Amino acid sequence: MRALLYILESHPSQTQQAVMLSIRRILWPTDFSKGADRAFPHAAALASWHEAELHVLHVTEGRSGNAPDADIPIPKSTLSSLLSGDGDPPPHVDLDALTLVQEQREHRSPPEAIVGYVEEQEIDLIVAGTRGRRGLQRLLIGSVAEEVLRTAPCPVLTVRGAADRAPAWAVRNILVPVDFSDASLEALRHAKELALTYGAQITLLHAVEEVIYPSAYGVEPANLPGPQVIERVEGSLAELVQAEVGHEHATVEAKVGYAPSTILDYAEMNEVDLVVIATHGRTGFERMLLGSVAERVLRRAPVPVFTVPSFGKSLLPASDDS
Known part of the structure; x- marks a missing residue:
């Protein structure tokens, strides 16, 4: 070594002025699972530090008995609680100062919908959870996460559903x-x-x-x-x-x-x-x-x-x- x-x-x-990555738009795809929720503080922190738009996308495959009782747009109060999922919210992150774009789409293939949205909106970074809901609404790991990883034309930050060693x-x-x-x-x-x-x-x-x-x-x-x-x-x-x-x-x-x-x-x-x-x-x-x-x-x-x-x-x- x-x-x-x-x-x-x-x-x-202390480094906000030194941030060098060119990030203007960040996408947080969600299925309202705990795994997806876990990724939100990472997405919000990076969006705030880079002064980037934060896009929230929920993709459904049609109505299902497994569908969560949630909808887009997600209220600011809910997002605020997600921001504190690690105990304390990230420093210097103000949800009111973020430019939020929220959208819900129906598509037979969530990976295709996510990648299509990325291309359409010129997303620079995807921030997503790796432990989603089972059944039709599951987000990541396996079919959705890996297909997005294989085909997304931009970097992807994946966040485990279980607790990480460090907060966002x-x-x-x-x-x-x-x-x-x-x-x-x-x-x-x-x-x-x-x-x-x-x-x-x-x-x-x-x-x-x-x-x-x-x-x-x-x-x-x-x-x-x-x-x-x-x-x-x-x-x-x-x-x-x-x-x-x-x-x-x-x-x-x-x-x-x-x-x-x-x-x-x-x-x-x-x-x-x-x-x-x-x-x-x-x-x-x-x-x-x-x-x-x-x-x-x-x-x-x-x-x-x-x-x-x-x-x-x-x-x-x-x-x-x-």
């Missing part, structure tokens, strides 16, 4: 899995700006996967990853920090293991508050490698996951968008 001492100690209240505004440690692809470098650049937003430190993690061949291949165990490989990988990660991160407190780690398990274990054991990961997205061959890793991490991550697609919209300012 190698620590690079570029440190930024701050808090969202208290992100202090950001984990960025890096496989040295262009997509993972784009995720790292987004993580850098999120670190400015939250006043957080960043850890770059690369999983060195063991490749064990059949004995007929004649490959000796000595060819498996060893300390020298780990040291070289950490050196490459350190170079990335110098080139792409620069001024935050950043740590680099290389671990031997299956990528999804390595990422999840590290997040569980090291007080990670947010995972920022790339997805190669779309369908077919492009979903292999890091894209499928992102979906596996989404299913089991103990903390919110910010996914950055390799296609579509970047939230980076023009000078950083490459």
